[in-house]
Amino acid sequence: MKRGSRDYATWSVAIAVVLIFALIPVLWLISLSLKPPSAVTDQRFIPSEISLDNYKSLFEGGISDSPFIKPLINSIAIALITTVIAITLASFAAYAIARLEFPGKRVILAGALAIAMFPPISTVGPLFDMWRALGLYDTYPGLIIPYLTFSLPLAIYVLVAFFREIPWELEQAAQVDGATPFQAFRKVIVPLAAPGVFTAAILVFIFAWNDFVFAISLTSSDASRTVPAALAFFTGESSFTQPTGSIAAAAVVVTVPIIVFVLFFQRRIVSGLTAGAVKG
């Protein structure tokens, strides 16, 4: 197929439209974060003067005193750990559900869905009680466990939908061709499962990253407080002043790990199906 300049032009427009749609509010946030406090209501999209004060205030005080650094570390650690564990557990369960016959399959799927449907606000109170009793309050596991619970349903469903589509017989075919079971698994199944796994990973990570309800109620100090909850403690000049600039700056900084994570993973959401494999 010829790639004429018309194709490039059309795609450029399409890409530009998508980028504008995705990024305008982000640019607005960046703009808010760069405005000095007195200019925050100047109603301009592009700031008339740029000030890095908001960013400076986030990081001053170092790890112990900054309102932001330790929560950022907490967020990254908790989200990563949650993602690793969730993907592992969900992959096992999804493999079983997609490939094997056993009673209780539908119950697990329905139950997982039911759990994802319950309003979180009702679960926070009893969870608070449970965690205080078990000593998990204000700890990493105290947040990781609920995050697992509420992200597993989506992860399982996504992976089941994927594993369903994988031509498992390819694994047998590869073994017939002389590969060991492990090689067959690694070279044939893993690339086919990759799109699903990495998609699920992104979804779980972002869920854990964004959560506010559990983070604000199940933590009480920097020991495990994550960024969304930490934002609730940001103050402006007085207790009545909204710290618009610092919140915007925090939101911008906090998007950077997301960008890194997604950039890394999105390359791996590629098709695993090749012409050769199907024929084999």
Next chain:
Amino acid sequence: MTPGVATKLCVCLGVAALTVLALSSCGGGGKESSTRTLSWFVAIQPGGSIEKVAERCSKESGGKYKVEPEFLPTDASQQREQLVRRLGAEDSSIDIIGMDVIWTGEFANAGWVEEWKGPLKRQVTEKVFPGVIETASFEGKLYAAPFNTNTQLLWYRKDLVPKPPRTWDEMIDEAEKLGRANAGTIQVQASRYEGFMVWANALIESAGTPILSGPEKLDLKQGPTEKALAVMGRLANSPAAPAGLSTSDEDSARLAFEAGESAFMTNYTFAYASAQAEAPKIGKEMGYARFPRVDANRPSKPPLGGFNLAVSSYSENKDIDFEAAACLAGKQSQLTAVELDGLPPSRSDLYANKVVTKAYPGFAGLVKQSIEGAGPRPTTPAYQDVSSALQRTLHPPEKIDPEDTESIYDELKSNLEAAVKREGLL
């Protein structure tokens, strides 16, 4: 994947996961000492007055106790949410609570805070404004030590308005005369949140009737209430209403005033310091006056806010909590709070103190006068219901017809009656 491999993988990953969880839950151990740590759950203040006060009182106790501030989120309803979750769970980790004045009835009736009696009671109420003592009391008993209070003044642009208006009607007339293009708008707090209740309550009280006359008794006399509602409706429907009226709060109000968009604003005392720092040109022209009257013949009743310090009923250190709270709420602490965070003291004898007059240059006396004449919000365990019901009925204020306030009065009355009895869904 064969069953054997799968099993091994399962076990390995399970162990790994548990190890990770176990390691990450390792926390620091506590110190053994005879100094007891008292946890003070209080809203974070930007100027650092809380930490300073806690440090000073801990030192003054001579090793008997150490006060650790445990900060609560900046937003008042989130503070309450965090507190009630713990108090409802009978959490023993709370010792002292920084209690917003509107929570007193609720917390006291639920049995979450302890009563103050005897010599310490006399100590913490000495020289305190009677109205402020009321905000810390429920059914005649004192449940907290008054700490900070707060009130609203009328702020106006001296360069545009030679003499401050005395009543709301006058103010609306003046703003209309100036015209929207020339800062002819009035900033208030009318978003659907507690600040709206503050405004509405101040208007109703200024008109001459309280909302409740007892924790479960509706007062809300018709004549004065309709007058207050008419003021609300008139402002909201007049050209003097700023464009974002129905989503305005204390912050958006002061931002608009500092940007020169409005010549009038009712707001708390922080507005002055903020304007001086953020918009000095406007700050220079900032005049102050008492909260405007609703009824020309009655002095206005400005809003009353603030924090009092209560002792949690589930604390394991009740014997020393009262002592510590008395220090934390005492004269020296109040001066620190006004110096670092601009929070008005609850002791009336401090308004001549140079720390206060420095924080409120020229208007310290006006603040004192406003607090003395303030109209507090109703004290009732069902306060949240009452506030929600009022907000639901009167918001957005544009819906109030200043010419016909009877039907909305009836609606308000019946909704508040149900709210006080905690009936129905809100």
Next chain:
Amino acid sequence: MEASAAPRPRVSQKTRSERRLAWMLCAPAVLAMLAVTAYPIGYAIVLSVQKIDLRFPDESGFVGLSNYGSVLSSELWWTDIFNTLFVMIISVAIELVLGMAIALVMHRAIFGRGIVRTSVLIPYGIITVVAAFAWQFAFAPDTGFVNHLPLISEEMDWFGGRFSSFAVIILAEIWKTTPFMALLLLAGLVTIDGQLYEAAKVDGASAWQRFTRITLPLMKPAILVALLFRTLDGFRVFDTIFVMTRGAQDTESVSILGYNQLISRLNLGLGSAVSVLIFLCVFLIAFLFVKGFGARLDEGRPGG
């Protein structure tokens, strides 16, 4: 692949060990899900049949279904159901179309794929309350830039009216969660064998025909998962509405209603009843979806 031709004892043994493996594989996930939710959900159901107001501890007691009665007979509940459905249906419908379009761009762009895919996911990764706040700030007449755009009146009070507030809320919701749809749809797209398109082109099929006859049917499971979960989340919309209007102007959602009962009024009985009712509504929606799509997510691929 079942060895159906093998002798009986071997089949049932294989089946048994297959089952054991299956349960072992599922056990950790199931445990993780139940451990956290069994008690809270059970507790919520128990609370919903009692009259409990934390502020009045002496007045508790069992009241059967009267909490449910109060909720279902309340006009406010039904208004909120309407609001919630209104926001949800419009958002999800637009997101599906937009998400599909964006997924196609992410999949087929002849350059810049990495940048597009990453940029598209940024909205999804921004902290929800901050995003809602940024939108609110942008549309508020005294702080935002929207009113200075051409064709929009400077005095327009977006949050002063019911449907204009809805417009901003829906816009914010769409912006925030279209990436979720796009991601799931993209992942569905990549599993389609490119050869099918080649074959169809050889047969003379147009782009639209290729889309409707190949792409859409093969993406059915991905579309179903995306729609299902997005709808479940959409019905429980809270942050966006709360930050923008706090439910004012009759834009309140059922989740905000539940929050008000549970936290503001500490009426655990009513609040739990609202939560259980929300759960049942969501369950109903999920049920309709699964039935409507006729999808069986638990089946293996036809042919093994």
